[in-house]
Amino acid sequence: MVVMAAGAALVAGAAERQQRQSDPQKVDVATMLACRYDVPTYNEYAMALGTAGEGAAGMGLTRIADESNPFMHEYDLAAPVEVLGYRTQRVALASGALMAVLDNVKPQEVAHKLGIEEALRDDSFKYMAMRVAHHTQEKVGSSTINTVISHEVSTVVTHPGKVLVGCSYRVNTF
Template sequence: MRCPGRCLVPLVLLAAPAMAGDFDPGPLDLAALIECRVDVPSYNGFAVWLAGEPSVADTLGWKEVPSGNPFLRQYSLPAPVHVFGRETGAIVFTATGPMAVLDGIAAPDLARQLDVPATVSTPGKFLGEKVVAENTEQAGGVSLVTRVTLNVSTVESHPGKALAGCSYALDVK
C-alpha cells in the first residue's frame, strides 16, 4: 500500500496510550514549546500525553475554555507564560503545535519583530511563517521529514489578538 502524506499519524495514535504513560510533565517548558526551542520528538511526546486523557491538562493547572474555533483547543493558564518578550495567560493548540494568544500587538508588527515573513497580509487576515529547522532522514525505504516553523497569525475567533507559536510536523514520504 502506498502511503501519501502523514501515514505515521495512525501509528502514533495507536501508540498514544503507551506513550502517554511515559511522558513526565514535571520538566515541561511551555515557553520553549511555543518558541520552537524543542525538537519534534519532544513535542510529539507532550502532544500525545496531552491528548491521551481529558483530565491531563488539569495536572498542569490548565483549564480548557471554548475557543470559538473548531481547529483550536484553548487553555487558560494558572500563571502567565512569557514568550517572545510578552506574557499571556491563554494558549491554543493547532493540529501541529502550541500558540500564545497575545494582546497589545498587531500580528504584522509581531511578525516583523520575530523576523517572520508574511505569506498572507490583508486587512482581515495575517499569516506568517519562518522555517526554524528542517530535516530529512531515510529509513526503510521511506523519507521521514521533520519541519519546525515559527508562525504568527490572526484568526476570526480571536479578534484583536495575535497568535504566535510553533508548528512541529513529521511527514512520511
C-alpha cells in the same frame, strides 16, 4: 562549497538547540513556544493533554470551554509566560502547534520580532507568517522522513483582536 558548509553548520546548530523532555508534566511552555523542543516532546505533551483536555490540570493548565473554533483548543496557564516581550496566560493547541494567544498587538510587529520579513498572507481576513527553526530530511528505506519545526504568527477570524504566536512541530513522510 563555503555556502554549503555554512548551511550545514546552521542546520547542525539548529539541531543542537532542540531539547528532549520525556515527562510532559515537566515541559516548559515558554520553551515549547520558542521552538526549542523536539517533535516527540511536543507530541507527548499534546497527547498528555488529551482530546478533551482531561490531562490539563496535571500539567498546570485549565481548558477553556470555547466552541468558536473546533480546530483550536485553548488553555489558561497557572502563571503567565513571556513570549517575545509580551506576557500572556493563555495558549492554544492547533494543528500540530502550541501558540500563545496575545491581545492587542499587530501580527506584523510580532513577525518582525521573530525576524520574519515576508508574510505568507496579509490581508483584511487573515495574517499568516512562518520561519523554519529546524528542518531535517532522513531517508528510511524507500521513504523520506521530513521534520519541520517552525515559528508561526497568525490571526483567526474566530478570535478578533488576538494574535497567535508559537511553534509548529511537524513530521511527514513521502
